[in-house]
Amino acid sequence: MDRIVASMRTSSSNYYHAARAFTLIELLVATAIIGILAALLLTALSRVKLKAQRIHCPSNVKQLTLGSFMYASENSRHAGVETPAFPGGNWMGTLNEYARVKGILICPSAPVHQPPPASVNEQGYADRAWVRWTSDKKIMFSGSYGYNGWLYSDAKFSEAGDPKQQQLFTRESAIQKPTLTPVFFDENWVDTWPEEIDKPYRNLYEGQPLDVSPRAQSTWDWPMATPNW
Numbered sequence: 614m615d616r617i618v619a620s621m622r623t624s625s626s627n628y629y630h631a632a633r634a635f636t637l638i639e640l641l642v643a644t645a646i647i648g649i650l651a652a653l654l655l656t657a658l659s660r661v662k663l664k665a666q667r668i669h670c671p672s673n674v675k676q677l678t679l680g681s682f683m684y685a686s687e688n689s690r691h692a693g694v695e696t697p698a699f700p701g702g703n704w705m706g707t708l709n710e711y712a713r714v715k716g717i718l719i720c721p722s723a724p725v726h727q728p729p730p731a732s733v734n735e736q737g738y739a740d741r742a743w744v745r746w747t748s749d750k751k752i753m754f755s756g757s758y759g760y761n762g763w764l765y766s767d768a769k770f771s772e773a774g775d776p777k778q779q780q781l782f783t784r785e786s787a788i789q790k791p792t793l794t795p796v797f798f799d800e801n802w803v804d805t806w807p808e809e810i811d812k813p814y815r816n817l818y819e820g821q822p823l824d825v826s827p828r829a830q831s832t833w834d835w836p837m838a839t840p841n842w
Contacts (some may be wrong), residue, residue, distance in 0.1 A: 668797075670720040674758060675751030677718075678796045680711035685785045691765035691796075692760070703803050704760040711796075718742075720754035720799070725755045737801040739818045745803050759800020761807065777806070 670775045684707070685691045692707035699706025700798065705718070712718070725742045726735070732750045736742030737757065745754045762768065766783050782788050795807070801820035 629806065670722065670757070672693040673717050673720065674797045675711055676707075676714060677758060680708050681796050684708055684711050690766035690784045691782060692765040694765050695767065699747050699752060701746075702752065702754060703745065703746065704765075705754040705756070705803065706747070718754070720757035723757040723799075729753065730757065736820075736823050738820070739801075743800070744803050754803070756803070757799065758797045759802055761794070761796055761798075762804045763806055764794075765795065765804075 635707075670739055681692060681704075692704045694703055695701065696706045696709075699709065704711075705712075711798060723737065723740050723742050725744065729735070729744055732746055733744075734746060735744040742755045742757045746752070747754075764782050766781070768781055770778050782794075789792050802823060805821075
């Protein structure tokens with residue numbers, strides 16, 4: 614009887630250990646399932662992050678635009694190119710009091726390249742913010758958005774008699790179609806002068822280079838000419 618009980622215990626123990634063991638195939642299958650679930654989770658998280666960025670960036674543009682209109686409402690004109698406190702700071706200096714929300718100039722999908730250039734301006738790309746230093750090299754501005762250059766109320770084109778000088782909106786009432794006139798947009802530099810006949814630059818990642826001359830722009834099928842400050 615004792616032998617039978619011992620034999621049953623041994624058989625039961627062997628069965629118990631056999632039931633708990635995993636074969637190599639089972640381990641591989643379990644690993645594959647975990648990998649698939651992890652990939653699905655990462656994809657879902659990436660979509661959530663991208664959606665959040667798509668919401669955040671338009672929100673920044675909206676706040677910058679509201680700041681610009683607040684300035685225009687108080688000064689009867691849009692932001693100028695220069696302000697004594699920020700020489701060469703363009704609209705970033707003029708609107709400094711109206712756009713103080715932390716990170717408002719940066720889109721999460723186009724952050725500042727690290728480390729940022731020291732005392733040197735740097736053009737932005739589709740996934741990198743631009744960098745602009747004041748002329749006294751004391752303050753660095755960086756951003757992912759550009760300003761509509763036609764709104765500079767005190768801009769002066771380099772060539773005397775340039776017909777584009779007459780196209781500047783020197784006062785708020787000069788804007789004929791306010792709802793169709795963008796103030797800020799995604800840009801690889803601090804500002805630009807868009808026209809209805811403009812076509813997309815061939816390299817959408819880098820955008821229009823800063824050193825492209827008006828003559829070279831026509832070669833690249835980009836008709837817009839920018840002034841020299």
